[in-house]
Amino acid sequence: MTDLDITFRREWPRILSSVVRFAGDLQRAEDAVQEAFARAAATPPGSLHNPASWITTTAKRIVVDDQRRQSAFVRNLGRLAADAAERHDAAQLHESRTADSIDDDRLELLFMVSHPSLTEESRLALALRAVCGVSTAEIATLFFLKEATMAARLTRAKQRIQSAGIRLQRPDAADRAERLDDVLSLIYLLYTTGHTAAAADGIGAVTTTQAAIALGRSVVALVPRHLEARGVLALMLLTQARSAGRVDTAGNVIDLESADRSVWDTALSEEGIELATIALAGRGRFALEAGISGLHSQAARWEDTDWVAIASLYDALARTWPSPGVQLGRVVARSYLPDVGPAQALIELDAHSLPPGRRIDGQLAAVRGDLLRRSERWREAVAEYRHAIDCEANGAVRAFLRGRISSMEQGPR
Amino acid sequence: MAEEFVILIREPEWDPASATEADWTDMMKAHGAFAQAVAAAGGQVVGGDALQPTSQAVRVTPARNERPAVYTDGPFTELKEVVSGFYKISVKDAAEARELAALVPTGGWVELYPVMKTDPS
Numbered sequence: 001m002t003d004l005d006i007t008f009r010r011e012w013p014r015i016l017s018s019v020v021r022f023a024g025d026l027q028r029a030e031d032a033v034q035e036a037f038a039r040a041a042a043t044p045p046g047s048l049h050n051p052a053s054w055i056t057t058t059a060k061r062i063v064v065d066d067q068r069r070q071s072a073f074v075r076n077l078g079r080l081a082a083d084a085a086e087r088h089d090a091a092q093l094h095e096s097r098t099a100d101s102i103d104d105d106r107l108e109l110l111f112m113v114s115h116p117s118l119t120e121e122s123r124l125a126l127a128l129r130a131v132c133g134v135s136t137a138e139i140a141t142l143f144f145l146k147e148a149t150m151a152a153r154l155t156r157a158k159q160r161i162q163s164a165g166i167r168l169q170r171p172d173a174a175d176r177a178e179r180l181d182d183v184l185s186l187i188y189l190l191y192t193t194g195h196t197a198a199a200a201d202g203i204g205a206v207t208t209t210q211a212a213i214a215l216g217r218s219v220v221a222l223v224p225r226h227l228e229a230r231g232v233l234a235l236m237l238l239t240q241a242r243s244a245g246r247v248d249t250a251g252n253v254i255d256l257e258s259a260d261r262s263v264w265d266t267a268l269s270e271e272g273i274e275l276a277t278i279a280l281a282g283r284g285r286f287a288l289e290a291g292i293s294g295l296h297s298q299a300a301r302w303e304d305t306d307w308v309a310i311a312s313l314y315d316a317l318a319r320t321w322p323s324p325g326v327q328l329g330r331v332v333a334r335s336y337l338p339d340v341g342p343a344q345a346l347i348e349l350d351a352h353s354l355p356p357g358r359r360i361d362g363q364l365a366a367v368r369g370d371l372l373r374r375s376e377r378w379r380e381a382v383a384e385y386r387h388a389i390d391c392e393a394n395g396a397v398r399a400f401l402r403g404r405i406s407s408m409e410q411g412p413r
Numbered sequence: 414m415a416e417e418f419v420i421l422i423r424e425p426e427w428d429p430a431s432a433t434e435a436d437w438t439d440m441m442k443a444h445g446a447f448a449q450a451v452a453a454a455g456g457q458v459v460g461g462d463a464l465q466p467t468s469q470a471v472r473v474t475p476a477r478n479e480r481p482a483v484y485t486d487g488p489f490t491e492l493k494e495v496v497s498g499f500y501k502i503s504v505k506d507a508a509e510a511r512e513l514a515a516l517v518p519t520g521g522w523v524e525l526y527p528v529m530k531t532d533p534s
Contacts, residue, residue: 281444
């Protein structure tokens with residue numbers, strides 16, 4: 001990898017956001033930055049002392065040149081000038097930026113991308129592209145799409161922002177407040193995308209999870225009194241703390257019961273638990289999820305898990321955020337309560353009606369399989385696990401489920 | 414069978430504007446710890462909020478004896494203690510409620526009221 005490639009990966013979000021602010025158009029900015037990188041690659045190696053700065057300036061020049069070539073020159077130049085004046089930039093091409101941290105820039109892009117007219121999936125795709133620098137091909141893989149399809153979707157999403165007549169400028173305090181919840185969800189979505197990818201095929205996974213956590217820290221710094229912001233950060237840190245024990249050296253998934261807790265990151269856990277405690281004062285969705293995660297992290301061993309507290313937090317979560325995942329998690333937690341147990345939990349589970357969907361069917365089958373296994377109804381458990389395998393796309397998870405089947409076929413415990 | 418209680422938080426003074434970031438964080442930590450304690454006991458925090466100080470409040474005396482309603486803006490300086498917030502919790506029994514109420518952060522004290530049951534069951 002050349003130095004320029006490294007610059008590309010690392011500085012892309014900061015350069016892009018700077019040019020987006022200047023141009024007010026995500027697509028135009030992206031094209032210009034791409035072109036500027038190409039020109040940088042054509043210069044003699046080592047001739048650029050500060051490639052990032054050179055590329056930023058060049059990209060802005062390209063944007064202006066582009067505008068000139070179009071018939072809307074006067075109008076656009078007027079608009080650019082007006083906005084530049086508004087932002088006290090005085091229409092300079094050499095913008096002397098103060099050292100805004102890269103995370104602030106990325107956070108700003110997230111706010112821009114959390115546009116009300118975009119679906120959550122589109123926002124995630126744009127965020128992965130613009131904020132984490134994930135290539136279109138990789139995003140396509142994550143979404144189980146062909147690259148061309150993914151590229152078309154990204155273009156449409158950007159056009160939708162453009163045609164809504166919204167200028168991509170620094171969101172003001174009112175915009176920020178309105179979009180904050182969506183930004184928090186998006187950050188968490190970025191994290192889970194990276195986290196899941198790690199178990200499957202590691203697609204720039206580490207970069208994405210680290211970016212999500214860094215963005216979480218930036219949001220907390222931005223709105224220190226917002227409890228759910230701390231909730232999201234807590235949830236990510238607590239999940240990250242346990243990531244070491246999730247997968248063994250062969251790439252097999254290890255469940256929470258069997259995980260080696262000695263490899264968990266205690267510093268991250270402690271920070272996460274402290275943040276979760278503060279966030280729980282607001283009893284929001286992320287706070288409750290973080291609380292549950294924290295309770296798992298606090299247990300020295302699986303046997304020490306405080307299921308009463310976990311079930312209670314799930315009850316609260318189910319009242320305000322009854323997603324299928326939450327309903328399933330709640331039933332599993334309740335199955336460990338002394339006065340409920342797996343058999344009773346199975347009855348409760350079947351009384352729920354979950355929305356249809358392959359992924360949910362698969363998770364539901366896996367939970368039923370687990371409850372049946374713990375109730376020693378072996379044949380029925382195997383049938384459910386088989387169904388779960390059919391619904392599951394992730395190779396590591398399928399292997400885990402197959403392992404469950406063979407351990408039962410080898411003879412009940 | 415779950416029992417419901419309302420906890421009123423009473424403090425000699427309540428001025429959220431003068432709280433430093435450290436004060437605020439400590440306060441939120443303490444409230445979070447209370448929420449965790451309720452969960453650990455298998456109960457629920459059904460509701461609750463911090464209230465704005467009395468400078469933002471209005472005392473309303475309803476109309477009676479042909480006199481119209483009377484509105485008096487706060488602050489109510491004659492009050493020695495103000496209500497800075499409240500919780501509504503659902504727990505196993507009164508003993509548990511008493512134990513948990515002691516964990517509610519306050520600069521003064523809290524009052525624990527059992528909620529009156531009105532349904533026929």
